[in-house]
Amino acid sequence: MFGAGGxxxxxxxxxxxxxxxxxxxxxxxxxxxxxxxxxxxxxxxxRLFVVDPRRTASARWADRWLGLEVGTDIALANAxxxxxxxxxxxxxxxxxxATTGYPAYRDCVEPYTLEYAERVTGVPAEAIREAxxxxxxxxxxxxxxxxxxxxxxxxxxxVLALINLALLTGHVGRYGSGLNPLRGQNNVQGGGDMGAIxxxxxxxxxxxxxxxxxxxxxxxxxxxxxxxxxxLTQMFEAMERGDLKSxxxxxxxxxxxxxxxxxxxxxxxxxxxxxVQEIFLTPTAQLAHVVLPATATxxxxxxxxxxxxxxxxRVRKALDPPGDARDELWILGRIAARLGHDWRNPGAExxxxxxxxxxxxxxxxxxxxxxxHGGLQWPCYDEQHPGELFLHSRLWHEPRLGPPxxxxxxxxxxxxxxxxxxxxxxxxxxxxxxxxxxxxQTGGLPSPLRRGETLDISGEDARRLGLVExxxxxxxxxxxxxxxxxxxxxxxxxxxxxxxxxxxxEVRVNALTIDATxxxxxxxxxxxxxxxxxxLRTGAARASSAARSVPAAGG
Ligand SMILES: Nc1nc2c(c(=O)[nH]1)N[C@H]1C(S)=C(S)[C@@H](COP(=O)(O)OP(=O)(O)OC[C@H]3O[C@@H](n4cnc5c(=O)[nH]c(N)nc54)[C@H](O)[C@@H]3O)O[C@H]1N2
Ligand SMILES: Nc1nc2c(c(=O)[nH]1)N[C@H]1C(S)=C(S)[C@@H](COP(=O)(O)OP(=O)(O)OC[C@H]3O[C@@H](n4cnc5c(=O)[nH]c(N)nc54)[C@H](O)[C@@H]3O)O[C@H]1N2
Ligand SMILES: [Mo]
Numbered sequence: 312m313f314g315a316g317g318x319x320x321x322x323x324x325x326x327x328x329x330x331x332x333x334x335x336x337x338x339x340x341x342x343x344x345x346x347x348x349x350x351x352x353x354x355x356x357x358r359l360f361v362v363d364p365r366r367t368a369s370a371r372w373a374d375r376w377l378g379l380e381v382g383t384d385i386a387l388a389n390a391x392x393x394x395x396x397x398x399x400x401x402x403x404x405x406x407x408x409a410t411t412g413y414p415a416y417r418d419c420v421e422p423y424t425l426e427y428a429e430r431v432t433g434v435p436a437e438a439i440r441e442a443x444x445x446x447x448x449x450x451x452x453x454x455x456x457x458x459x460x461x462x463x464x465x466x467x468x469x470v471l472a473l474i475n476l477a478l479l480t481g482h483v484g485r486y487g488s489g490l491n492p493l494r495g496q497n498n499v500q501g502g503g504d505m506g507a508i509x510x511x512x513x514x515x516x517x518x519x520x521x522x523x524x525x526x527x528x529x530x531x532x533x534x535x536x537x538x539x540x541x542x543l544t545q546m547f548e549a550m551e552r553g554d555l556k557s558x559x560x561x562x563x564x565x566x567x568x569x570x571x572x573x574x575x576x577x578x579x580x581x582x583x584x585x586x587v588q589e590i591f592l593t594p595t596a597q598l599a600h601v602v603l604p605a606t607a608t609x610x611x612x613x614x615x616x617x618x619x620x621x622x623x624x625r626v627r628k629a630l631d632p633p634g635d636a637r638d639e640l641w642i643l644g645r646i647a648a649r650l651g652h653d654w655r656n657p658g659a660e661x662x663x664x665x666x667x668x669x670x671x672x673x674x675x676x677x678x679x680x681x682x683x684h685g686g687l688q689w690p691c692y693d694e695q696h697p698g699e700l701f702l703h704s705r706l707w708h709e710p711r712l713g714p715p716x717x718x719x720x721x722x723x724x725x726x727x728x729x730x731x732x733x734x735x736x737x738x739x740x741x742x743x744x745x746x747x748x749x750x751x752q753t754g755g756l757p758s759p760l761r762r763g764e765t766l767d768i769s770g771e772d773a774r775r776l777g778l779v780e781x782x783x784x785x786x787x788x789x790x791x792x793x794x795x796x797x798x799x800x801x802x803x804x805x806x807x808x809x810x811x812x813x814x815x816x817e818v819r820v821n822a823l824t825i826d827a828t829x830x831x832x833x834x835x836x837x838x839x840x841x842x843x844x845x846x847l848r849t850g851a852a853r854a855s856s857a858a859r860s861v862p863a864a865g866g
Pocket of ligand 1: 338739
């Protein structure tokens with residue numbers, strides 16, 4: 312919508328906001344450093360709203376938890392918008408100056424009454440009203456979101472629904488107001504910034520733009536194809552069609568992290584040639600024809616990482632790599648050499664200087680300045696530029712200097728697979744504080760920290776099924792089955808169960824998930840699929856044990 316993929320605000324603005332929405336984000340467990348900034352804001356008087364089907368650790372710090380049904384965020388956001396419009400607290404001056412498409416948007420949200428939204432989302436009408444008023448009336452309000460918004464078949468529309476709210480109220484382009492997708496891993500932001508996305512070159516320059524291409528072609532001495540590449544989902548589809556036969560994977564474990572794991576694994580096994588560049592021999596690496604042992608970039612090499620506030624920071628080598636592990640840049644340079652290109656063995660700073668020479672938004676960020684300033688925030692156009700604290704102030708001050716921000720018409724559409732008689736539970740997957748992603752880097756932790764996988768279920772459902780804490784159950788979807796112990800979790804409502812993708816050998820949760828994806832982004836619907844839960848024990852054993860220790864109501 313705004314022309315660049317990055318959060319608009321700085322962490323210090325979070326500390327001075329009046330209203331903060333954590334929308335589909337469990338930052339307390341998943342972005343603990345960012346959450347400290349949120350808590351500073353809360354301690355300074357900010358009101359925190361957490362929008363999450365589970366009453367998460369983050370929600371426990373909130374003034375208001377909006378416990379919606381999975382996959383109903385658009386209905387909630389549209390109802391907030393309708394309320395704001397009807398109460399006359401939309402920012403009409405901003406809408407007029409800086410946006411397009413308002414009339415169509417206003418018509419689209421009109422049917423989303425509080426009563427309708429309450430029916431769809433399960434959030435009481437009064438709570439929706441309160442959230443709408445708090446957001447619209449605040450001087451400084453921001454929405455921060457993550458996977459609860461983006462890992463759905465409607466992921467792009469979900470994000471658009473939140474952007475609409477900011478445009479409606481003018482909560483973007485001003486200090487303390489903003490739209491902030493928190494980045495998952497330490498350098499997800501930097502990866503996209505550097506062009507590790509299918510459609511952009513470094514600095515979000517479109518590969519379809521001939522002027523942009525010519526600039527890179529002359530620097531690199533190669534011709535660039537004027538076409539967008541495949542995203543991850545499209546790569547797997549291409550493998551299925553037989554159009555993609557070789558794959559080079561760097562630092563990803565898709566064998567476990569892809570939805571519908573049996574399918575993903577079979578497709579990876581069917582490749583003619585698989586290369587994996589890794590710091591551990593992961594399940595994916597075990598399928599590879601060639602494994603390239605790499606250094607861990609964050610502690611065994613030099614470079615930069617970029618955080619969710621667009622801050623580029625130096626990382627330095629602290630440890631010597633073990634064994635045959637080699638610097639990633641060196642490995643890539645050797646491969647380039649075999650392909651007939653002499654990169655002349657550059658260091659990290661030389662690579663960065665080339666990025667600065669080709670991508671204007673990083674031009675002013677020399678290593679020397681990154682040191683001096685403790686990192687700089689893009690865009691930073693020259694060596695006098697201090698970097699931008701927040702983005703899009705143009706929308707307020709000089710709207711004519713660029714395109715207006717468009718409203719989008721987005722409608723509620725439920726998850727692809729809802730619960731039914733055969734698979735009566737909705738499984739949503741996500742993270743726990745004590746483990747990291749596919750567990751490769753946290754699997755070796757000492758056991759007190761590593762709780763192991765569980766099927767988290769509400770007290771009400773556990774009682775109904777006669778399940779006791781720790782009892783093993785079989786969890787099945789239309790795609791696969793896993794066995795895990797039950798954990799009765801008061802953060803869950805009846806009908807909703809939760810698991811993580813953290814554990815390799817024990818419980819491969821992505822055997823269950825559905826490979827439905829958003830047609831625009833290719834993101835998988837990790838946050839919603841239907842499962843059934845069956846106790847492993849039979850008859851008498853169950854009856855006696857259930858009678859023994861059923862937990863009290865509410866869990
Ligand atoms: N400890 C730890 N921290 C991590 C990671 C880790 O593995 N462990 N991984 C990192 C990575 S890669 C990422 S991307 C981030 C992810 O960070 P988060 O997005 O915070 O993590 P998740 O737990 O996957 O999902 C967040 C929340 O979305 C909620 N949710 C599910 N469905 C819906 C819905 O329909 N609507 C709404 N509003 N909410 C919904 C879930 O209940 C969950 O609490 O975490 C990063 N940080
Ligand atoms: N069911 C379900 N599935 C999910 C999700 C979910 O919420 N639910 N979330 C999705 C999300 S948001 C994400 S980000 C993915 C994560 O999925 P993956 O990225 O596949 O998972 P990680 O465990 O983070 O794998 C990263 C790999 O990089 C390696 N590595 C670490 N540092 C370096 C380095 O410096 N160099 C090299 N070469 N390798 C390195 C690690 O050893 C590890 O094997 O999972 C996705 N899958
Ligand atoms: Mo992620």
